[in-house]
Amino acid sequence: MDCREAERFSDLSLDGETEPSEQAAFDAHVTACGRCSGRFHAQSWYQNNLRQKLQESSDRLEPPSNLKVRITAQISEERSPLPWATPALVAAGLAAVAGFTWSQAGATLDPEEPVARHTHNLPPEVRSRGDVMEVSRFLSAHLEYPVELPRFDEERSNVRLVGARLASIANRDAAYVMYDQRGARISLFAYPKPRRFAPPPGFGEREAHGRTLQVGTHRGYNVVTWLSGNTVYALVSEVDHDRLVELAASQDR
Amino acid sequence: MFGFRRRDDATQRSEFEALTLEHMDALYGAALRLTRSPKDAEDLVQDTYLKAFRFFESFEKGTNIKAWLFKIQTNTFINRYRRKVKEREVAETPAEDIVLDRFVSADQVRALQDPETDFFSKLLSDEVVEALDQVPVDFRMVVVLADIQGFSYKEIAEIVGCPVGTVMSRLFRGRRILQKHLYDYAIREGIISPDTTQEGEPVDLDAFRNRKKAAG
Structure with a gap:
């Protein structure tokens, strides 16, 4: 380890984040080098004092007294996670759970929102270079919940991933993923399932490859939605229902 | 059945509050340093708690709840910041x-x-x-x-x-x-x-x- 490397490792050493071999190399260098020894001790003094000052300033801070009241009031208006939305039940049979959930009276998916986003045709914030991982990384970095992108069989369904951006659906951040199918735009929206949820009125149910899909039309655009785990997916496009159903059914399970 | 659901809601809520509210001061302090605005910090903390409650089922019991809350708060801040504040362009500069x-x-x-x-x-x-x-x-x-x-x-x-x-x-x-x-x-x-x-x-x-x- 030379002097410049020792300087860079001084923070790791002070934070207790070095590997044992790195710490040994660092200690050996600092013991042998008077200049680095002085520098490290000065840095150690500075860092300890600074941390103390920062923590003092943090300790003096108090949130407004009504913040806790506002938070607990807000939470009390929310419904708790539903008992059937547990990993065990999801594993036991998504289709059955989805069917049960659909039948509950509750908030209806408004197809206007995804259709409006599709018609606005905003550019992607991240473009795919043939790699779904890049789009996944963008979404996981910007969404507060995990969204698993469906992996469509691109060869069979002839779709190409174009990119993604963030959108707002049902007052929540949603993933908006863009595909191209032989020149036609297809938009996929994914967002967390609301506590109470029902498919749009007038939508019909279709089974495809063991998946329960809700199929309908809004403002002339074809819409296919389905539930997977705690995520709602919605495909919107000008392409016909059969092609959208085929696409939804082509994804890996 | 509905009585059972309500009791379940109350249990879930009280478990959430018992685990998370003690970290409110830390979240607020960090939010204030990130937003540099008391009003925005309050909004950020409030959003953080609402999102945390909505996704409480995804929290793995026994793991670090403080880190989990900070992750939600940081993501919320980044999203909001990315959309609303130009300064982000400076922050993203290498x-x-x-x-x-x-x-x-x-x-x-x-x-x-x-x-x-x-x-x-x-x-x-x-x-x-x-x-x-x-x-x-x-x-x-x-x-x-x-x-x-x-x-x-x-x-x-x-x-x-x-x-x-x-x-x-x-x-x-x-x-x-x-x-x-x-x-x-x-x-x-x-x-x-x-x-x-x-x-x-x-x-x-x-x-x-x-x-x-x-x-x-």
């Missing part, structure tokens, strides 16, 4: 492109350390906070998580959603930028005299680790 006017040299740090200078006794907490608020947000975020909240590099990487190497790099630079602001403050206030000693840029940690790896 660290190498930020004009730093060099870091503070070891001699300059030692000048602060001089017992006659008594720098930290003269420095008020508010002045440290003011200096911290001038650090670009991506660097400030990791300094807050490491030096105020005491998270490990690995936890910070998980919270911020970046590799540990990026955390180390941002923390190193964030701390040196803060050090530079404090040093400039000490000169402005006449606590120490200006010194023109400068040192070279720090080296890349990965380069050292790769060299050691290659050497076996």
Whole structure:
């Protein structure tokens, strides 16, 4: 380890984040080098004092007294996670759970929102270079919940991933993923399932490859939605229902 | 059935509150440093709790709830910030492109350390906070998580959603930028005299680790 490397490792050493071999190399260098020894001790003094000052300033801070009241009031208006939305039940049979959930009276998916986003045709914030991982990384970095992108069989369904951006659906951040199918735009929206949820009125149910899909039309655009785990997916496009159903059914399970 | 559901709701809510509300002060303090606005900090904390409650079922019981809450808050802040504030463009500038006017040299740090200078006794907490608020947000975020909240590099990487190497790099630079602001403050206030000693840029940690790896 030379002097410049020792300087860079001084923070790791002070934070207790070095590997044992790195710490040994660092200690050996600092013991042998008077200049680095002085520098490290000065840095150690500075860092300890600074941390103390920062923590003092943090300790003096108090949130407004009504913040806790506002938070607990807000939470009390929310419904708790539903008992059937547990990993065990999801594993036991998504289709059955989805069917049960659909039948509950509750908030209806408004197809206007995804259709409006599709018609606005905003550019992607991240473009795919043939790699779904890049789009996944963008979404996981910007969404507060995990969204698993469906992996469509691109060869069979002839779709190409174009990119993604963030959108707002049902007052929540949603993933908006863009595909191209032989020149036609297809938009996929994914967002967390609301506590109470029902498919749009007038939508019909279709089974495809063991998946329960809700199929309908809004403002002339074809819409296919389905539930997977705690995520709602919605495909919107000008392409016909059969092609959208085929696409939804082509994804890996 | 409905009675059972209501009792279940109440249990879930009270479990959530028991686990999370004790971290509200820490979340608010960090939110204030990130947003630099009491009103925005309140909104951010409130949003964080609402999102945390909505996704409480995804929290793995027994794991670090504070880190989980900070991850939600950090993501919420990044999303909101990314959309609403232009400063993000500056924050996303690669660290190498930020004009730093060099870091503070070891001699300059030692000048602060001089017992006659008594720098930290003269420095008020508010002045440290003011200096911290001038650090670009991506660097400030990791300094807050490491030096105020005491998270490990690995936890910070998980919270911020970046590799540990990026955390180390941002923390190193964030701390040196803060050090530079404090040093400039000490000169402005006449606590120490200006010194023109400068040192070279720090080296890349990965380069050292790769060299050691290659050497076996």
